[in-house]
Amino acid sequence: DGGITQSPKYLFRKEGQNVTLSCEQNLNHDAMYWYRQDPGQGLRLIYYSQIVNDFQKGDIAEGYSVSREKKESFPLTVTSAQKNPTAFYLCASSVLARSTDTQYFGPGTRLTVL
Amino acid sequence: AQSVTQPDIHITVSEGASLELRCNYSYGATPYLFWYVQSPGQGLQLLLKYFSGDTLVQGIKGFEAEFKRSQSSFNLRKPSVHWSDAAEYFCAVGARQAGTALIFGKGTTLSVSS
Numbered sequence: 001d002g003g004i005t006q007s008p009k010y011l012f013r014k015e016g017q018n019v020t021l022s023c024e025q026n027l028n029h030d031a032m033y034w035y036r037q038d039p040g041q042g043l044r045l046i047y048y049s050q051i052v053n054d055f056q057k058g059d060i061a062e063g064y065s066v067s068r069e070k071k072e073s074f075p076l077t078v079t080s081a082q083k084n085p086t087a088f089y090l091c092a093s094s095v096l097a098r099s100t101d102t103q104y105f106g107p108g109t110r111l112t113v114l
Numbered sequence: 115a116q117s118v119t120q121p122d123i124h125i126t127v128s129e130g131a132s133l134e135l136r137c138n139y140s141y142g143a144t145p146y147l148f149w150y151v152q153s154p155g156q157g158l159q160l161l162l163k164y165f166s167g168d169t170l171v172q173g174i175k176g177f178e179a180e181f182k183r184s185q186s187s188f189n190l191r192k193p194s195v196h197w198s199d200a201a202e203y204f205c206a207v208g209a210r211q212a213g214t215a216l217i218f219g220k221g222t223t224l225s226v227s228s
Contacts, residue, residue: 004157033215040123042204042220043158058215090157099146099208100165103216105157 002027004106006091011111013078013085021076021109023091029104031097032074036060037088037108046089049074050097078111086113116141118207118219126225127195135190135222137205146208147188148216149179153201161203164188175199200226 004025013019025032031050035043045058049068063082068074074093078085089109094101117140127133139145146165150158162173169181179190188205202223206216 006157035218040220043216043218045215048215092158097215099216102148102160102163103158105150105159107157108155110155 004091004093004104006089006106006109008109009107011109013111013113015113016080018077018079019111021078021089021091021111023074023076023106024072025074025091025093025104025106026072027093027104028071029093029095030071031094031101032068033092033094033103034058034064034066034074034076035090035092037090043090046076048097084113085111087111116145116207116217118205118217120203120205120219120222122222123220124223124225126227128227129197130194133190133192133195133199133224135203135205135224137188137190137219138186139188139205139207140186141207144183147179147181148206148208149173149177149188149190150204150206150218151175151201152204152221158204161190195224195226197226197228200224 007022033048034046044060047066049055065077091106092103094103119138148163149161152158161177162171164171164181171179202221204221205219
């Protein structure tokens, strides 16, 4: 079955540590996205990538980094510079980065900073 | 700037009753509009989308939405709610420029009472 997988489902981090969230898709989509979800805040865009080896900052990129070395993979690193990283992180993909393209979402990773 | 407003944070509906979730957008031209649903701890699933043409859009799970340009609204409706519809619902708007991700509203939580 085609889809998007995110791992781990739950992640705990100590303050000052970097952590990397995995996102893999087998939909053959060119575009991939990372969103952050906080209660009552909706989804906010962190980074997106239109094609391999290319990515752009979203609205809240500070304290995060990404890479796009393979079409299928778009990992997100939450660095120690991110002041309040506890949140639910959602990865999505679409055929292209056009606003008419449906975005398909993974099941999410819940990150908690201890 | 584009924005999406979902005026109702939380709505409770009796099972079998009708449902309307409100969404208002701010955009200079005709936007691309989406409704997504999210079950607790899960990713988002697309319910329906509007790009152009017929202003009444049918989606999955018996949902429909109507685009009203004069009111800048895209309200989601369902004639008879089932207990399984309890979830969080997000309205989103897409820009016409390539490479722009969706802008989401803050969501409406639907509870269904028996």
